[in-house]
Every structure is written in C-alpha cells, then in structure tokens.
Amino acid sequence: MTDFVKIGNVKIRKTAVLAPMAGVADRAYRLMCRESGASYCVSEMVSAKGICYSDRKTAELCTITPDERPMGIQLFGSEPNFMAKAVKIVLHYEPDIIDINMGCPVPKVVGTGAGSALMKDAELAAEITESAVKAAGNVPVTVKIRSGWNSENINAVEFSQRLESAGAAAVTVHGRTRDQFYSGTADIDIIKEVKNAVKIPVIGSGDVTDLDSCNNMYEKTGCDLVMIGRGSYGNPFVFQQIDADFSGKEYTPPSVEMRMQTMLKHIRLIIKISGKSEELAMHEARKHAAWYMNGFYGSAKFRGRCYQLSSYAEAEKLAEEFIQLQLSRIHK
Numbered sequence: 001m002t003d004f005v006k007i008g009n010v011k012i013r014k015t016a017v018l019a020p021m022a023g024v025a026d027r028a029y030r031l032m033c034r035e036s037g038a039s040y041c042v043s044e045m046v047s048a049k050g051i052c053y054s055d056r057k058t059a060e061l062c063t064i065t066p067d068e069r070p071m072g073i074q075l076f077g078s079e080p081n082f083m084a085k086a087v088k089i090v091l092h093y094e095p096d097i098i099d100i101n102m103g104c105p106v107p108k109v110v111g112t113g114a115g116s117a118l119m120k121d122a123e124l125a126a127e128i129t130e131s132a133v134k135a136a137g138n139v140p141v142t143v144k145i146r147s148g149w150n151s152e153n154i155n156a157v158e159f160s161q162r163l164e165s166a167g168a169a170a171v172t173v174h175g176r177t178r179d180q181f182y183s184g185t186a187d188i189d190i191i192k193e194v195k196n197a198v199k200i201p202v203i204g205s206g207d208v209t210d211l212d213s214c215n216n217m218y219e220k221t222g223c224d225l226v227m228i229g230r231g232s233y234g235n236p237f238v239f240q241q242i243d244a245d246f247s248g249k250e251y252t253p254p255s256v257e258m259r260m261q262t263m264l265k266h267i268r269l270i271i272k273i274s275g276k277s278e279e280l281a282m283h284e285a286r287k288h289a290a291w292y293m294n295g296f297y298g299s300a301k302f303r304g305r306c307y308q309l310s311s312y313a314e315a316e317k318l319a320e321e322f323i324q325l326q327l328s329r330i331h332k
C-alpha cells in the first residue's frame, strides 16, 4: 500500500511526481505521465504579470482536465502585487495547488528579477509568497527553488525556512545552483538539509531517472515526494515502474512494440489537444517522437527522421520500421 503526503489539504500518493517543464510538459505530456502513474503534476510556468495584462495564453496554460488532478499551476514573477492579482485570476481554473517558480535560470526570466533571481533576495521572495498565500485562500501555495544562486551562495536551507514562515505549504528543491543551469550532477545533500530544517513537505528534484534513483532520493534525503523531469522524456514508463514497485505490483518493461504504441498515442493526443492542423501539431510532436527512440540501436538516424515528420501516417510508418529494425537485431 502506498502512503500519501498532504500538501495543505491536497492528498498526493507518495510515489513520483512529474516536474514542471516549460515547452515539454504540456497537457498531452502530463496526461501520458499521469496515466502511467505520476501522482501529481504542475503546469508549465506562467508569467504573473503577463496574465494580468493579457489573457491570450492563460486558458491554454491554466486549464486543468480531470485526469490531470491533483495539479498545480505555476506562476513566476517578481512583484508581490502582480503575484496576488495573478493568483486571483488563476483561481478561476480551480488549481489544487499554486506553485511559485523561484528556480528558473533562464536570462529572460532572471533578468526581470523572477525565477532563481529571487534566491538573492529572501525578503522579496517571502513577500511574494505571503501575498500569494493571502490571495489563494484555501488553495495551498508551494515554492520551487534551487540550492542557491551560485556555489558561493548556497542558501536553500535559510531560504526555505523563510518561505515556510511566509506561509508556503511545501517547497521543491532542485539540487543545482542557478549558475549550473542543468549541468553537473544535482546535490542531494542540500535537499536533506532542507528537509531537516523545515516542517512543511519537501519535494526532491534532480537527476531521478528510474526506480533506483527515486529510491535513492527518498532514502538519502528523507524527502516527502520525488519529482522527475528529464528522466520522463519519451519515458512515461518510469512512473509505471515506480508506481508498480511502491504498490507491490509486478512491472514488465515495455517491449519495443509497446514503446512505439505509446509514442503514437502521445502523438494522437498532441494532435487532438493542440487544436492546430495536423502538420503544425506534428512540429510539436517531433521531439517527443525522437525521445521515445532514444538509446536503441540505430536511434540517431531515426531521431533525425523524427524531426522531418509532418503527418501522423508518417509517424506510424516510422514506428513500424523502428520495430522491424529492433526485432531484426534480436533475431539475428
């Protein structure tokens, strides 16, 4: 039997959760991962100021379908008043949780004082959190951070304590500094230190790719939930593996046929959800298709062909060829 973790009043199965990933973890991706066993997911990040001025993309980014719940909507911003207004706006989409991004390293976000830039100003970060908490009412507000701004300023522990006293209901820690972006390996000791320093649930993020690394994150840090980002690229099966183990069920890794069926299902979802022409939707599907073929014999060539796909029928044909190639290797 799996345990549950409570964030505010939201119950989340203690298995693995899907990381917010702008440009990757859109609704189709989230649905694929949830169906595979991810126990919680978060929207792509949404600009707090952006949604106060224009609602052009708000509905697309913030709409939550029943199969995605529990789900959080993630906001980024550097001004407490805009954050409060944005929270009120996104409440219309009835998020289970509102998450504030204080970890994004990209210059476009950091340059506005948002994302990981807030790790340099704990007081402002706390003010933003407080105003979001006040605006959110019963909806829990969580914050996602990094270990610090750079190796000279590792402050996740004090920073998390400050966020906790500002009313944050949980904190997610990605064990890299802003300066590291996504390079090197994540430092999981800092996640343990945060866990020991706060009473709110802590979600551990960084380099989890399978059951072993998930168990390692739980065991070494004592964290309440483990988050998986890049390890789920073309691999929603990672959630199945973890879910099966945690619920004492047998897990069979997917055959190459199953993998291709899952890829095609993912592509169908992208086409259905995007509301665009099949050709345009296929542009979005290309990188996902390529990820499903990663690590297999001949995959470099196939990945190149994925980036040329412009119809579903072509994807089906490519999947069949891929299966035949893998089978011919086995039966050689």
Ligand SMILES: Cc1cc2nc3c(=O)[nH]c(=O)nc-3n(C[C@H](O)[C@H](O)[C@H](O)COP(=O)(O)O)c2cc1C
Residues within 6 Å of the ligand: 019, 020, 021, 022, 023, 024, 044, 045, 074, 101, 102, 103, 104, 144, 174, 182, 205, 206, 207, 208, 227, 228, 229, 230, 231
């Ligand atoms: C393409 C990409 C987009 C991301 N977008 C977001 C985002 O919108 N909000 C956020 O808090 N973190 C974002 N992250 C960071 C991830 O949520 C996660 O913390 C990080 O990738 C480390 O975990 P991993 O090693 O499991 O990928 C993003 C990461 C990637 C690779």
